[in-house]
Amino acid sequence: MKVRSVREFLEEAKSESFDLDGFLEKVVRSCKKIQEEYSPFITIVEKPSKSKNRGKLPYLPISVKDNICTKGIQTTAGSKILEGYIPPFDATCVENVLREGGLIIGKTAMDEFGFGTFTTNCYYSIPKNPIDKRRVCGGSSGGAACLTLAADFPHIAIAQSTGGSIACPSSFTGTVGLTPTYGLVSRFGLIDYANSLDKIGCIGKEVYDVALLLSIIAGYDEKDSTSINKEKTDYTKFLEENVKGLKVAIPREYFEGVDQEISQRVWDGIKILERIGIEYEEVSLPLTRYALPSYYIIAMAEASTNLAKFCGLRYGLSLELKGNFNEYFSEVREVGFGEEAKRRVMLGTFVRMAGYRDAYYLKALKVRKLIINEFKKVFSKFDAIVAPTMPIVAPRFEDVEKLEPVEVYMMDVLTVPPELAGLPNISIPCGYVRNLPVGMHLIGDHFQEGKILKIAYNFEREWRK
Amino acid sequence: MNVKIGLEIHCRIETKSKMFCSCPSDVEKARPNEFTCPxxxxxxxxxxxxxxxAIKKALMIAKALNCKISEVVLFSRKSYFYCDLAKNYQISQFEMPLGRNGYVELSNKKIRIKEIHIEEDPAKLVHVGKSINEAEYVLIDYNRSGIPLVEIVTEPDFSSTKEVREFLSKLSSILEHLGVYDPMKEASMRVDANVSIEGGERIEIKNITGFANVEKALSYEIARQYSLIKTGVKVERETRHWDEKMKATVSLRKKEVEEDYGYIFDPDLVKIETTGLIKEIENRMPELPDERIKRFVRDYGILEEQAKVIILVDKKLADFFEECAKIYKDYRKLARWVVVDLLKCLNWNNIRIGQSKVEKEKFVKLLEMIDRKVITERLAKEIIKEFVATGKDPEKIVEEKGLQPVGKEDIENVVELVLKENQKAVEDYMNGNEVALNFLVGVALKKLKTRGDPKLIKSLLIEKIKSLNS
Known part of the structure; x- marks a missing residue:
């Protein structure tokens, strides 16, 4: 059966004769089947609430990563410590989707609090890659990418990235993952991992889908102080624009240590870009190697304070009241947090301790500034940066198990630098290695989502030929 | 004996809503946990x-305390696990406090202000049943969670509790004049005090509420440390708590190292430039206590000491004085009555002028009654007690108590009666005991319900005794 594209579906859904109940029933049935097969969900919404307003996303099924609050729907951020937690409010991005008539069909699986690269640090379900069930989907928005690929109904996923959690699973599943500029989409309602790095974005089957959903979720929100006061934009308008004469930079450092075949596929992609009139030039970004340590220091420092609130007093996991407060909350956190969460709390607490703070936390903040400047220099001459999204293709579960934590952190080496700088980026499939998809990463200057979207869109059209 | 005291003062800033959400901050009358949100x-x-x-108001405070103001407002997370913290970190300021290097002028010295910063109040803990160390369980009221506070940190410049008292009352008056602070609200000012005596370590007394308690806690602590040192016991670093019921400081924990709060910048909050805000508040800066004291001396011709009392004790008392001064022109008399009798009666009733039923017209009426010699000063001093307690019209008090003025004849009758009834005292006086005369005046006054001029009574007594003799 040919799956209708989102674009086709939205045309249909506008019609008065559209059979909503029949459609919903099919979607829920399909979700359950997909769950059995690949388990992308933590929660499937049996009866999605239907908006009276048809808006711009009439009846379009939207999944939401489980660290984004949905009023009345369990939201766990993938952690046992929030099992059964029902938020009393919707995240702003969810509100926006509902206002435009979208249907929230479920909450997608993720690494606990986003702490992972493969969506294997899970208390709930671990999604399997629909291309090869023995392989991971990537993380931490693994459930979102898994569902996007597996869905036999029109669907776009709201995902979230801190250091590559949208790009990575998109790359591993051959879907399109867009991470917007930091501050473009309100974080209100997002359960924080690292607030200065967290971005809500989207994963779709094609570039049009993510451009469409971004148009809905982006925009100023007074409830998030870091949200940027910028006019609402329809990002689909950029897609058909001409890309001739645009210039992209190919950073040498981003090909070091990358699987040879992956590099080759990305270079094939660059040639396609050339064919549609985009010039390219190799550049060097020497600070790249400092991005990963800085990122992990900042991310863990922030994460360790964010996780402090989970102490079994007001929401989430609670245990029998025993001992004093210290004993009680220690027990709750011992039981409620997974291993990686505990590791990050400890590392994050360490780097902000008196005596280490200057050498780690404050230094990392300075390095972040330098890295932003380095990127800014490139963007004064180029419209975008092109690189591989991930240094590997989707690995098997058993291979992931063998990795040491630091080896896992190393997997983010390509996605982290732009994410640390808060730059918008999009991962699009550009070929296959051993039948597994390879993602090409387009990185734009701050608020240049339009530009990378139109490059991606034109590339996608050309590549599919 | 060299005493060193430094203070950390947490002060509620009066705002409509809390520091980081739109919940109302006027929580005094709310049910527990009523004014809360996610x-x-x-x-x-x-x-x-x-x-x-709240930031603007904190800026006004920083300015009034002569601080150097930071160009940006940045917030940090101060991390520690405690059940009164909703997030187990408190949003506060660390690297760049709002203000630094200020001072407050006292009568004999300057107290340096190290810094002033903004933070959110934690929730209120209700220790059920017993004291903080023994309570079986604790209830948490988050109404207070997120109420804006400023923390004012002084250098250890105080060398006596007297200076601390002077400082706190001046600070309170400054804050009241700025209109950013309501001393009537529960726990509106909380003080942590660091006390050390030469030869001993620094002791921190946490969370003392109310000026009187600060003084008591400090006096107690100084005496305690002094006696330890005198008996050769080492004073070790620790954190103590002022137990109001026991009237003593109680050890909370030994403190070997500085607490480590693992500060990071709060990444949810953006930096706010202060330049524009400072311009705005400069137009809003009201007259502050020092200027007001000068003006009182200049415009009303009252003593500086009186002006200080009126203004530093309670801004509302100073406002009351000025209101009265509009309708009563003997300013010195007015000042004297406000400073001595009105204040004494307010203190006696343990209320502030704002809480009392005292109205300016009635207060002035009382003074005018003295001027018109309807009552004596002495009687007025009695009447004011009831007046402050009830707010009743002084004329009415006079009427109800039968204190209408007495004529000379009434006094003569009473004097004669007193002489008859107190033969012994009369004899004593005649034998040269002057005190006996005063006693007779007292008895007569009492019979007259304090009406009648004591001088007149005295002279009448002497006159009558003389005539008895002859």
Missing amino acids: ICLGFPGSKPKANIE
């Missing part, structure tokens, strides 16, 4: 948003 409860996914009005 933000001040620290629910996952909620984000703080800085209250600009």
Whole structure:
């Protein structure tokens, strides 16, 4: 059966004769089947609430990563410590989707609090890659990418990235993952991992889908102080624009240590870009190697304070009241947090301790500034940066198990630098290695989502030929 | 004996809403946990948003305390696990406090202000049943969670409790004059005090509420440390708590190292430039106590000491004085009555002028009654007690108590009666005991319900005794 594209579906859904109940029933049935097969969900919404307003996303099924609050729907951020937690409010991005008539069909699986690269640090379900069930989907928005690929109904996923959690699973599943500029989409309602790095974005089957959903979720929100006061934009308008004469930079450092075949596929992609009139030039970004340590220091420092609130007093996991407060909350956190969460709390607490703070936390903040400047220099001459999204293709579960934590952190080496700088980026499939998809990463200057979207869109059209 | 005291003062800033959410901050009459929301409860996914009005008010305080003001406002997370913290970190300021290097002028010295910063109040803990160390369980009221506070940190410049008292009352008056502070609200000012005596370590007394308690706690602590040192016991670093019921400081924990709060910048809050805000508040800066004291001396011709008392004790008392001065022109008399009798009666009733039923017209009427010789000063001193307690019209008090003025004849009758009834005292006086005369005046006054001029009574007594003799 040919799956209708989102674009086709939205045309249909506008019609008065559209059979909503029949459609919903099919979607829920399909979700359950997909769950059995690949388990992308933590929660499937049996009866999605239907908006009276048809808006711009009439009846379009939207999944939401489980660290984004949905009023009345369990939201766990993938952690046992929030099992059964029902938020009393919707995240702003969810509100926006509902206002435009979208249907929230479920909450997608993720690494606990986003702490992972493969969506294997899970208390709930671990999604399997629909291309090869023995392989991971990537993380931490693994459930979102898994569902996007597996869905036999029109669907776009709201995902979230801190250091590559949208790009990575998109790359591993051959879907399109867009991470917007930091501050473009309100974080209100997002359960924080690292607030200065967290971005809500989207994963779709094609570039049009993510451009469409971004148009809905982006925009100023007074409830998030870091949200940027910028006019609402329809990002689909950029897609058909001409890309001739645009210039992209190919950073040498981003090909070091990358699987040879992956590099080759990305270079094939660059040639396609050339064919549609985009010039390219190799550049060097020497600070790249400092991005990963800085990122992990900042991310863990922030994460360790964010996780402090989970102490079994007001929401989430609670245990029998025993001992004093210290004993009680220690027990709750011992039981409620997974291993990686505990590791990050400890590392994050360490780097902000008196005596280490200057050498780690404050230094990392300075390095972040330098890295932003380095990127800014490139963007004064180029419209975008092109690189591989991930240094590997989707690995098997058993291979992931063998990795040491630091080896896992190393997997983010390509996605982290732009994410640390808060730059918008999009991962699009550009070929296959051993039948597994390879993602090409387009990185734009701050608020240049339009530009990378139109490059991606034109590339996608050309590549599919 | 060299005493060194430094203070950390937490002060509630009066605003409509809390520091980082839109919950009302006027929580005094609310039911427990009524004024709360996902933000001040620290629910996952909620984000703080800085209250600009609170920042402006904090800036006014920094300015009034002569601080150097930071160019930007940045917030930090101060991390520690405690059940009164909704997020187990408190949003505060660390690297760049709002103000630094200020001072407050006391009568004999300058107290340096090290820094002033903004933070959110934690929730209120209700220790059920017993004291902080023994309570079986604790209830948490998050109404207070997120109420804006400023923390004012002084250098250890105080060398006596007297200076501390002077400082606190001046600070309180400054804050009241700025209109940013309401001393009537529960725990509106809380003080942590660091006390050390030469030869001993520094002791921190946490969370003392109310000026009187600060003084008591410090006096107690100084005496305690002094006696330890005198008996050769080492004073070790620790954190203590002022137990109001026991009237003693009680050890909370030994303190070997500085607490480590693992500060990071709060990444949910953006930096706010102060330049524009400072311009705005400069137009809003009201007359402050020092200027007001000068003006009182200049315009009303009252003593500086009186002006200080009136203004530093309670801004509302100073406002009351000025209101009265509009309708009563003997300013010195007015000042004397405000400073001595009115204040004494307010203190006696343990209320402030703002809480009392005292109205300016009635107060002035009382003074005018003295001027018109309807009552004596002495009687007025009695009447004011009831007046302050009830707010009743002084004329009415006079009427109800039968204190209408007495004529000379009435006094003569009473004097004669007193002489008859107190033969012994009369004899004593005649034998040269002057005190006996005063006793007779007292008895007569009592019979006259304090009406009648004591001088007149005295002279009448002498006259009558003389005539008895002859």
